[in-house]
Amino acid sequence: MITRRHALGLCAAALLPSRVAAEVAPPLSEIRAALAKCFADEGTVGTFVGYKTDDYLIIASDTERSGQGFLPASTFKIPHSLIALETGVVGDPDKDVFKWDGVSRSIEAWNRDHTLRSAIAASAVPVYQQIARRIGQERMQKYVDLLDYGNHDIGGGIDQFWLTGALRIDPIQQIDFLDRLRRGVLPVGKRSQELVRDILPVTKLGDSIIRAKSGLLGAEIGKPSLGWLVGWAEKGAARTVFALNLDVREPRHIGLRASLAQQCLADIGAV
Numbered sequence: 292m293i294t295r296r297h298a299l300g301l302c303a304a305a306l307l308p309s310r311v312a313a314e315v316a317p318p319l320s321e322i323r324a325a326l327a328k329c330f331a332d333e334g335t336v337g338t339f340v341g342y343k344t345d346d347y348l349i350i351a352s353d354t355e356r357s358g359q360g361f362l363p364a365s366t367f368k369i370p371h372s373l374i375a376l377e378t379g380v381v382g383d384p385d386k387d388v389f390k391w392d393g394v395s396r397s398i399e400a401w402n403r404d405h406t407l408r409s410a411i412a413a414s415a416v417p418v419y420q421q422i423a424r425r426i427g428q429e430r431m432q433k434y435v436d437l438l439d440y441g442n443h444d445i446g447g448g449i450d451q452f453w454l455t456g457a458l459r460i461d462p463i464q465q466i467d468f469l470d471r472l473r474r475g476v477l478p479v480g481k482r483s484q485e486l487v488r489d490i491l492p493v494t495k496l497g498d499s500i501i502r503a504k505s506g507l508l509g510a511e512i513g514k515p516s517l518g519w520l521v522g523w524a525e526k527g528a529a530r531t532v533f534a535l536n537l538d539v540r541e542p543r544h545i546g547l548r549a550s551l552a553q554q555c556l557a558d559i560g561a562v
Contacts, residue, residue: 342466496553
C-alpha cells in the first residue's frame, strides 16, 4: 500500500529527474513557470512548491531548485520545538521561561526573556541555541533521525548545525515533514505535535489562514543570504502544504517571503 508520504516521495522523484524513479505511478504533479516568474519580477531567484492534499497534487515552480538542499535556518525551529518537548527540555510552551543572557543583539526582539511560544514567534536564535545545548548531541541526532528530517546531518556544532553546519533540506523534504506534522503522524507524542502546531505563527488572509515559519540564513550575523517560508494554508476544509525559498539579493527581499508565498498560494487556489 502506498501511503500519502510514500506517494509524496514518488512525486518528488517525478519532479526531480536526478532522483531514482519508482516502479509505481506517482500522484499528480505540475510545473508552473508563472510561479518562477514571481521571483524574477522581483529581481531574485527562488522556488515555490505547494502540495494540495485533497487533490493529491504537487505544484512546483521548477524541477531543479525545488529539489536542492539548503541550510534550514530558523525553519528548523519547527522540529527543534518538537524535540524540546519530547525530551522534556520544555514542559510547557507558555510557562517555561528562558532567561535573556544579557547580551544585546541587533534584533531587539531577542533581547528579553522568552517562552517557547514567544521564541518561535520572534525567531529567537539564542533561545533555541540554549535549548539545543540542553538537548545535547546524542538526543538531537536520535530525533533528527526519527523525524527523517532533511539529510540528518547535525555536524558543525550542537548550537550551529542548522545555521552554519552540515544540515540540508530541500523544499520537497520540507513539505513531507510538514505534512506529517499537520496530520499528527510523526513518530513522536501526539501532545508534542499538537503543541507545535498551536505555536506556529498564524497569518489571516481573508477567509484563509496560513500557519508558517520563516527562516533567514545569516540573520544572526547580519548578513542574510537566503530566505525560507514553510507551512500550510487552510481554506475551509482544504489544506495546502508549501515551501518557498529565495536568494536575498537586497534587503527588501527579506520582507518578500510572505507576500510572494501568498501570491503563489493564491495563484494555485490555496487561499
